Amino acid sequence: MVVRLQADHWRLGTGSGDLLHLAAVRSYAINNQPTLKYVPVPEPEHDDFSGEPTTYPQLLKAIKSARGLRRLQHLLSAHSERFDAVHVAAAVACLPKLISYRTADLVDRSNTVVVPTPGLPRMRRKHGAQPKQTHLQEGGRLAARLDYMLPSHVHKFFPRQVACTIWAFGELRRMGVVDGMSSLPDVLLAVTKGDFEPLRVHGHGVDLAQILQGLAKLGYGDLQLVGKLVSLLEQRVESMQQRELQMSVWSLANLGYHSPGVYNQVADQLLRTGTAFLLPSGCSSAFWAYAKAGVTNRIDLFNVLAGSMLGQATLLAPQDAATTLWACSRLGYHNTHLITTLCDAVVRNLATCSDLEVSSVAESLARLGHRHQGLMDTLATAILAEPVIGAHPTCIARVLFAYGKLGCRSPRDVELASVLAAALVPQLPVVREDTLAMACKGLAMFGYKDQRVLAAFGSRAERLLPDCSEAHLLPVLRLLGSAGCQHYQLAVASARHLQAVILPSSKRCSASAAVEVLYLCARQGVEDPSAAAELMAFAAAREQELTPVDAARLFVIGQ
Numbered sequence: 001m002v003v004r005l006q007a008d009h010w011r012l013g014t015g016s017g018d019l020l021h022l023a024a025v026r027s028y029a030i031n032n033q034p035t036l037k038y039v040p041v042p043e044p045e046h047d048d049f050s051g052e053p054t055t056y057p058q059l060l061k062a063i064k065s066a067r068g069l070r071r072l073q074h075l076l077s078a079h080s081e082r083f084d085a086v087h088v089a090a091a092v093a094c095l096p097k098l099i100s101y102r103t104a105d106l107v108d109r110s111n112t113v114v115v116p117t118p119g120l121p122r123m124r125r126k127h128g129a130q131p132k133q134t135h136l137q138e139g140g141r142l143a144a145r146l147d148y149m150l151p152s153h154v155h156k157f158f159p160r161q162v163a164c165t166i167w168a169f170g171e172l173r174r175m176g177v178v179d180g181m182s183s184l185p186d187v188l189l190a191v192t193k194g195d196f197e198p199l200r201v202h203g204h205g206v207d208l209a210q211i212l213q214g215l216a217k218l219g220y221g222d223l224q225l226v227g228k229l230v231s232l233l234e235q236r237v238e239s240m241q242q243r244e245l246q247m248s249v250w251s252l253a254n255l256g257y258h259s260p261g262v263y264n265q266v267a268d269q270l271l272r273t274g275t276a277f278l279l280p281s282g283c284s285s286a287f288w289a290y291a292k293a294g295v296t297n298r299i300d301l302f303n304v305l306a307g308s309m310l311g312q313a314t315l316l317a318p319q320d321a322a323t324t325l326w327a328c329s330r331l332g333y334h335n336t337h338l339i340t341t342l343c344d345a346v347v348r349n350l351a352t353c354s355d356l357e358v359s360s361v362a363e364s365l366a367r368l369g370h371r372h373q374g375l376m377d378t379l380a381t382a383i384l385a386e387p388v389i390g391a392h393p394t395c396i397a398r399v400l401f402a403y404g405k406l407g408c409r410s411p412r413d414v415e416l417a418s419v420l421a422a423a424l425v426p427q428l429p430v431v432r433e434d435t436l437a438m439a440c441k442g443l444a445m446f447g448y449k450d451q452r453v454l455a456a457f458g459s460r461a462e463r464l465l466p467d468c469s470e471a472h473l474l475p476v477l478r479l480l481g482s483a484g485c486q487h488y489q490l491a492v493a494s495a496r497h498l499q500a501v502i503l504p505s506s507k508r509c510s511a512s513a514a515v516e517v518l519y520l521c522a523r524q525g526v527e528d529p530s531a532a533a534e535l536m537a538f539a540a541a542r543e544q545e546l547t548p549v550d551a552a553r554l555f556v557i558g559q
Contacts, residue, residue: 038444069098069138076145085156092146093164096171099139105129107352120315121277127319127354131175139177152181157190159203163210170217181218199232205240208233212251220454226257234262237269245270250285253292260295267301275308280316283309284323291327302331306338316345317363318353325364334368343372350378359395362402368471371406380416394510396420404445417446421453428460433472436460440475444482454485465497470513477520491524494528499531503538511542512550519553532557
């Protein structure tokens with residue numbers, strides 16, 4: 001801005017009236033009040049702010065316009081003494097957007113998305129995508145420096161700046177750039193002081209949504225703080241956008257806040273506003289949140305979310321399908337049209353799916369009892385087309401369970417089960433008890449009888465025995481027994497474990513399962529009178545839970 005001082009100019013004459021003119025000039029000079037006029041200096045129309053900023057607004061604009069980490073690093077190093085609260089907040093908010101992912105971890109949507117969709121990026125990240133190594137290092141250094149600067153400036157932050165700062169560090173932690181945020185207590189204090197007065201007076205719904213999402217991604221699960229934020233959120237639900245509502249319930253579910261009140265309030269608001277502006281990723285996150293929180297009675301909302309996803313079927317990513325199917329299996333929500341559409345999306349994108357996504361989809365379908373023949377055939381063909389090397393044991397167990405549970409019995413499916421079971425053997429040293437139990441459930445449905453593999457499973461089960469419950473033991477004992485695989489040593493150890501560990505925890509133990517465990521041990525020739533006596537007493541106390549089959553098994557055990 002240019003300041004001009006304006007005043008009237010007098011021209012002194014040279015004639016006889018000079019004295020009169022001079023007096024007039026002196027009088028004016030004494031009484032004159034100069035006026036200030038601000039004249040804006042036009043900025044270049046196409047300034048990319050790549051030069052050195054010289055003014056306050058130029059520095060702020062240069063931070064927001066930074067196109068890479070090195071540019072932001074330069075601004076922070078060369079002009080750090082000029083940074084105030086506004087500049088620091090802007091730099092923190094920009095940092096996650098400058099982190100780039102490896103090209104191999106990105107998928108171009110342009111081949112499947114014909115009409116550009118607002119808010120949908122052209123490149124989609126694969127599951128487990130990692131940022132470039134150089135960006136991890138440079139971004140980590142920048143984040144550490146900004147984290148160090150925040151306590152000096154955060155006392156001047158408004159709720160909007162606090163929300164963006166916490167959200168940004170949450171994103172950086174999700175990316176793997178930082179492990180945490182050391183300045184988080186100071187940043188939170190800026191909006192929680194005075195009984196949350198800054199948020200109560202100046203905070204909006206979007207601020208609360210971003211704060212909650214940032215806390216969730218940072219793993220900051222202070223439920224007392226979350227409860228206070230929820231009370232403020234409930235007052236602003238009616239003014240919040242659909243995206244903000246979805247972010248809020250996802251964050252609350254992630255933080256372990258499962259009180260149904262706020263979930264029902266958000267559901268009612270989503271039903272009033274509709275979900276037309278939620279992308280499939282947002283709909284799947286909402287499904288996940290309600291499943292995680294155990295709010296299973298909002299079928300009206302689930303139908304609306306399903307309708308939005310069906311209308312955007314071409315935009316569905318594998319992660320959206322996997323998340324939604326998992327949620328449907330937990331919610332008991334059976335929407336055949338939605339499930340079929342999600343499976344079709346997985347088939348279309350199978351080449352870019354991760355093992356975890358595919359195995360999660362298969363397991364969810366098994367728990368829903370929905371057999372999508374096209375997906376199961378395509379998946380079996382894809383797995384058998386290349387050696388199963390390096391697959392995670394959990395993924396192998398999920399696929400085995402799914403094919404067994406869904407009754408897939410074609411020659412190709414049987415071959416698939418054999419290949420996966422053999423691939424699991426080298427990884428048994430790292431297999432957990434729940435993974436082993438799931439794999440055994442699937443193989444039992446195939447009538448699997450490879451003695452070498454089964455012996456390895458039995459040996460692993462014996463090592464895992466101290467951490468096993470009756471639910472973990474039963475699938476292993478059933479599979480080994482039905483296949484005729486001798487496992488006397490495991491049976492002896494299981495009977496002792498039942499007596500020493502499982503029966504004393506009677507509140508969690510199923511009477512029917514405990515009876516079956518000892519019955520299967522007895523069929524291997526195990527005679528353990530003390531375990532049998534304790535089981536009889538336990539069964540007598542839980543008689544109402546027993547079935548006729550359990551009674552017959554108890555009779556065999558008693559003999």
